[in-house]
Amino acid sequence: MTTTDSTQALAADRAATSRTSASSAQKSASANLNVIKAINAGLRRSMENDVKVLVMGEDVGKLGGVFRVTDGLQKDFGEDRVIDTPLAESGIVGTAIGLALRGYRPVCEIQFDGFVMPAFDQIVSQVAKMHFRSGGRLRLPIVIRIPYGGSIGAVEHHSESPEAYFAHTPGLKVVTCSNPVDAYWMIQQAIELDDPVVFFEPKRRYYEKADVDLDGSPDLPLESARVVVPGTDATVATYGPMVKTCLDAASAAAEDGRSLEVIDLRTLSPLDLTSVYDSVRRTGRLVMVHEAQRTLGIGAEVAARVTEECFYSLEAPVQRVTGYDTPYPPARVEEEYLPDLDRVLDAVDRTFGF
Amino acid sequence: MTVETVADAAGGAPPEPELVQLLTPEGQRVANDHYDALIADITGDDVRGMYRDLVLARRVDSEAVALQRQGELGLWASLLGQEAAQVGSARALRQQDHVFPTYREHGVALCCGVDPLRLLALFRGVDQGLWDPNETRFHLYTIVVGAQTLHATGYAMGVQRDGAIGTGDPDRDAAVIAYFGDGASSQGDVNESFIWASVTNAPVVFFCQNNQWAISEPLERQTRVPLYRRAGGFGFPGVRVDGNDVLACLAVTREALQRARDGEGPTLVEAFTYRMGAHTTTDDPTRYRLNADLEHWKLKDPIERVRAYMIRGDLADQAFLDEVEAESEQLAVHLRAACRELPDPTPTSIFDHVYVEPTPDLVAQRDAMTAYLDSFAEEVAR
Numbered sequence: 018m019t020t021t022d023s024t025q026a027l028a029a030d031r032a033a034t035s036r037t038s039a040s041s042a043q044k045s046a047s048a049n050l051n052v053i054k055a056i057n058a059g060l061r062r063s064m065e066n067d068v069k070v071l072v073m074g075e076d077v078g079k080l081g082g083v084f085r086v087t088d089g090l091q092k093d094f095g096e097d098r099v100i101d102t103p104l105a106e107s108g109i110v111g112t113a114i115g116l117a118l119r120g121y122r123p124v125c126e127i128q129f130d131g132f133v134m135p136a137f138d139q140i141v142s143q144v145a146k147m148h149f150r151s152g153g154r155l156r157l158p159i160v161i162r163i164p165y166g167g168s169i170g171a172v173e174h175h176s177e178s179p180e181a182y183f184a185h186t187p188g189l190k191v192v193t194c195s196n197p198v199d200a201y202w203m204i205q206q207a208i209e210l211d212d213p214v215v216f217f218e219p220k221r222r223y224y225e226k227a228d229v230d231l232d233g234s235p236d237l238p239l240e241s242a243r244v245v246v247p248g249t250d251a252t253v254a255t256y257g258p259m260v261k262t263c264l265d266a267a268s269a270a271a272e273d274g275r276s277l278e279v280i281d282l283r284t285l286s287p288l289d290l291t292s293v294y295d296s297v298r299r300t301g302r303l304v305m306v307h308e309a310q311r312t313l314g315i316g317a318e319v320a321a322r323v324t325e326e327c328f329y330s331l332e333a334p335v336q337r338v339t340g341y342d343t344p345y346p347p348a349r350v351e352e353e354y355l356p357d358l359d360r361v362l363d364a365v366d367r368t369f370g371f
Numbered sequence: 372m373t374v375e376t377v378a379d380a381a382g383g384a385p386p387e388p389e390l391v392q393l394l395t396p397e398g399q400r401v402a403n404d405h406y407d408a409l410i411a412d413i414t415g416d417d418v419r420g421m422y423r424d425l426v427l428a429r430r431v432d433s434e435a436v437a438l439q440r441q442g443e444l445g446l447w448a449s450l451l452g453q454e455a456a457q458v459g460s461a462r463a464l465r466q467q468d469h470v471f472p473t474y475r476e477h478g479v480a481l482c483c484g485v486d487p488l489r490l491l492a493l494f495r496g497v498d499q500g501l502w503d504p505n506e507t508r509f510h511l512y513t514i515v516v517g518a519q520t521l522h523a524t525g526y527a528m529g530v531q532r533d534g535a536i537g538t539g540d541p542d543r544d545a546a547v548i549a550y551f552g553d554g555a556s557s558q559g560d561v562n563e564s565f566i567w568a569s570v571t572n573a574p575v576v577f578f579c580q581n582n583q584w585a586i587s588e589p590l591e592r593q594t595r596v597p598l599y600r601r602a603g604g605f606g607f608p609g610v611r612v613d614g615n616d617v618l619a620c621l622a623v624t625r626e627a628l629q630r631a632r633d634g635e636g637p638t639l640v641e642a643f644t645y646r647m648g649a650h651t652t653t654d655d656p657t658r659y660r661l662n663a664d665l666e667h668w669k670l671k672d673p674i675e676r677v678r679a680y681m682i683r684g685d686l687a688d689q690a691f692l693d694e695v696e697a698e699s700e701q702l703a704v705h706l707r708a709a710c711r712e713l714p715d716p717t718p719t720s721i722f723d724h725v726y727v728e729p730t731p732d733l734v735a736q737r738d739a740m741t742a743y744l745d746s747f748a749e750e751v752a753r
């Protein structure tokens with residue numbers, strides 16, 4: 018059976034269960050989308066705007082990816098632009114480099130955080146360095162999408178937060194969204210950028226919904242942090258899946274009469290800490306929260322820079338709430354490993370103990 | 372397109388059949404001089420034993436799927452349809468051989484004496500594999516696709532250095548078998564393992580269960596030639612076997628393992644089979660494949676054909692079949708209860724075994740966690 022035959026047969030098979038596609042959602046200016054659908058809509062728009070944009074990865078075609086982020090894209094843009102690749106991550110990124118050199122803008126999907134490692138060499142030794150190596154002559158506008166983070170009850174390698182490895186590598190931009198609106202715009206901004214971007218998607222927040230204005234324009238450049246909730250007593254800086262956790266913590270703190278300012282970093286490389294410095298100069302207290310392991314994580318860099326920039330404003334040492342320095346543990350104990358509302362509030366309390 | 376294997380190129384060996392089969396789907400024994408000789412010692416007892424293995428493997432699997440549906444497991448990767456490939460190859464192993472599995476080798480695990488409860492514990496999220504690989508010779512499940520093929524090759528290089536091949540002593544000469552899938556065959560690691568095994572002449576058998584799917588991707592996304600023919604390019608023999616035929620899998624794997632033990636190097640076995648279930652319990656195969664294919668493969672069921680063969684040849688009666696059925700039911704009942712009783716790990720257990728000895732940093736983090744958790748207990752007490 019040819020691919021076309023089977024595509025048609027499958028379509029018939031599934032006719033009864035066909036769902037509204039993102040493109041029909043796009044007709045109305047605003048849509049209530051979860052993070053998955055928002056990225057899907059963003060990808061779709063980028064593909065419509067630029068025929069050079071390609072999507073490639075394992076199971077991204079007919080299946081629409083294991084999380085359905087690329088749902089319907091192969092049907093609408095064809096197999097040349099939405100490529101079900103062989104099962105080989107080094108190959109996905111390595112061939113994306115070649116495609117980019119030929120003028121394409123590949124968006125690679127890595128199925129889960131833990132499976133980016135076979136591609137690590139291509140990303141760190143090739144993607145990150147090509148522009149530098151060529152004296153600026155060559156550009157690699159590649160986006161590498163990685164669903165990351167835990168709390169989904171998964172087996173090993175499906176819950177990791179490897180962002181620091183990439184943020185440690187000059188030449189890569191590293192960003193992460195935390196909500197549907199940012200997801201929709203940031204993926205498009207990442208694709209438009211001529212630098213390679215590692216785009217981390219907080220998989221435990223994939224099903225969070227929000228109204229997304231599909232026709233507007235992004236309210237922030239890609240490489241800037243966002244003050245999500247203003248506050249006066251302490252600053253909480255975080256990103257990705259922990260933004261919601263910290264917002265919940267801020268609500269809980271508010272009930273106790275304590276005002277937390279929550280900042281979503283959004284960009285991990287380059288870091289945009291201007292709003293963090295401003296905030297810390299007012300509050301004197303900073304709690305840095307991420308799921309990733311503590312040692313040499315993003316929090317370590319933030320703490321160092323805040324100490325350098327805001328030393329005389331600090332009332333307490335920067336506190337970190339992070340995963341522990343262990344491999345990501347088995348699912349039945351992951352909630353003890355991951356920062357949660359209580360651990361964030363506990364750290365906030367500690368900053369008031371000085 | 373013709374792709375020669377080393378054997379072909381060498382001239383002498385007869386052209387390999389497309390698919391080694393000793394039992395038809397209807398349970399008819401197919402004569403094959405070469406492979407018949409390799410299982411000439413197999414008695415009625417052995418056949419009944421393998422039937423029992425097949426049934427128990429399937430029962431563990433269906434029970435695990437049910438437990439996942441009930442929320443007792445986080446995930447399960449079903450082996451449905453691949454029982455013969457696993458049991459046939461595992462029953463070819465000797466006491467001193469070693470196994471490097473993927474995440475789907477539940478049937479092999481069973482044959483190696485791994486308590487199926489330990490498999491459930493992994494998929495429940497209690498641990499990441501707590502059976503003893505040294506005692507069972509069944510190494511830990513590897514979830515990163517393809518990585519274990521290099522581990523197997525390295526292990527085989529160790530066996531080679533220990534002089535545990537080619538002595539002619541059936542209790543000493545050892546082989547290693549690496550399991551992997553059709554999708555995995557695309558990974559760099561797998562291709563590197565072929566090169567290493569070939570160049571070092573390592574005593575390793577690469578056992579590829581070609582179930583024709585890598586999640587949603589059909590075989591065509593991974594290869595243009597039948598997978599067994601890849602071996603030729605790397606410089607060792609490859610053979611394709613009916614993966615739903617337990618006798619053929621036994622015979623072919625026996626031959627490959629013996630070549631390895633004799634110091635003749637690696638073999639690639641492609642067990643041609645079909646993934647009858649979803650990729651895992653989170654997968655929805657109706658999105659990418661047709662029911663018709665499934666129906667077609669149902670007719671090739673690996674267990675039914677052994678049952679038919681036994682009945683036809685008077686190797687088993689209804690009483691035996693009932694006995695196996697009862698045993699599998701008992702195992703299922705046991706697993707159902709025991710799975711629910713698996714204790715959750717304690718929070719501080721995450722600090723154990725990061726290193727052989729805990730580092731000062733980790734001790735401090737563990738103490739901090741303990742103090743933090745105790746503070747809740749105090750709050751409750753107050």
Ligand SMILES: Cc1ncc(C[n+]2csc(CCOP(=O)(O)OP(=O)(O)O)c2C)c(N)n1
Nearest residue numbers: 132475514515516552553554555584585586
């Ligand atoms: C390096 C890596 N990439 C991606 C995955 C996600 N994944 C798990 S199983 C699988 C498909 C494997 O297909 P195959 O090798 O044919 O084995 P099967 O599952 O069919 O037994 C994928 C892509 C993974 N586990 N490891």
Ligand SMILES: [Mg+2]
Nearest residue numbers: 552553584585
């Ligand atoms: Mg497969």
